[in-house]
């Protein structure tokens with residue numbers, strides 16, 4: 001096989017076979033195919049697309065480029081979720097303990113935040129002592145014992161995807177649905193769960209800003225998962241405003257704790273219940289409707305919160321912070337942003353809200369940047385709420401870093417209008 005022939009085949013609109021895709025992925029990872037040929041192939045794919053079978057073959061070839069997790073030692077059906085990334089997205093912190101409290105096995109490898117979106121690992125690490133590094137045996141033993149573990153990626157997962165993504169980033173080939181879908185699914189398949197629910201965020205704070213494109217991505221990822229033998233569903237959720245009220249690591253952990261007590265923001269709770277009920281259904285624990293009722297009961301009887309306490313203890317964290325969230329270190333100043341006129345909160349530039357939190361130190365600009373766990377933003381009003389001039393829309397929790405920049409960005413990112421309209425939170429489900 002020659003890479004040149006495969007490039008021309010894709011350029012001329014033909015579908016590649018599994019063996020041809022494996023040749024490309026393997027050759028590129030090994031360094032036998034140079035960047036200029038791979039760039040050309042990626043651009044041909046960008047213009048001509050891929051069949052579902054090609055995308056699946058690509059995801060599986062990338063999955064096999066590195067280590068994979070075999071979770072067979074964990075009893076029962078292992079469940080996982082994945083978010084394409086949003087602002088204030090603390091779903092995993094609530095969903096994991098909640099579904100584990102219902103008897104599911106939640107075995108999750110999470111990532112760090114970069115740019116305007118936060119990462120679950122950074123949020124977990126704001127709990128003093130929480131250790132995100134467990135070896136594979138300890139990870140599996142913990143899931144068997146208490147039903148949940150959330151760790152960072154310690155193994156060499158999907159090196160082909162890492163190399164290809166870096167090349168796509170500098171060759172204008174990131175926004176290709178088959179390439180995005182196979183990139184995300186290669187990592188999900190490598191982490192070994194049986195049932196996965198994908199939370200595809202759509203809106204001005206998300207990677208996908210257009211609903212139709214987001215739907216295409218969700219459909220393809222579900223299809224790849226099914227062709228690879230997994231049970232995969234997707235929900236499309238709105239990201240035209242942050243999820244919940246809190247943005248920033250400790251602030252989000254505190255909001256997750258409130259939600260696990262049944263006292264969290266309704267939008268966050270709805271997304272958690274929707275994903276949770278699909279996961280419990282796929283795990284064979286309950287029908288979708290019975291799962292909803294079960295999940296709600298665990299939010300109100302203390303078992304979901306207790307599962308978070310168990311998780312934190314099992315991974316070396318100080319669980320007294322979960323039981324007494326006032327112990328978390330607070331930012332040195334809390335600055336209000338007030339409404340300049342009467343009206344309804346009309347829209348938010350959500351990506352800029354994420355960036356404002358990052359300016360304060362809640363996110364990082366480079367992979368080795370340092371996070372300040374205490375800083376962030378707490379909203380008092382969301383889209384559709386009425387405000388009078390002088391009402392507090394949000395509070396900025398800040399230390400020294402980036403205060404002016406964040407305040408200026410936030411001021412410009414929130415629009416007040418005279419008509420009330422509401423966000424549709426769950427914009428679609430792909431089964």
Ligand code: URA
Pocket residue numbers: 165174179180181183184207
């Ligand atoms: N996220 C991924 O993991 N891969 C992509 O290609 C795009 C977003």
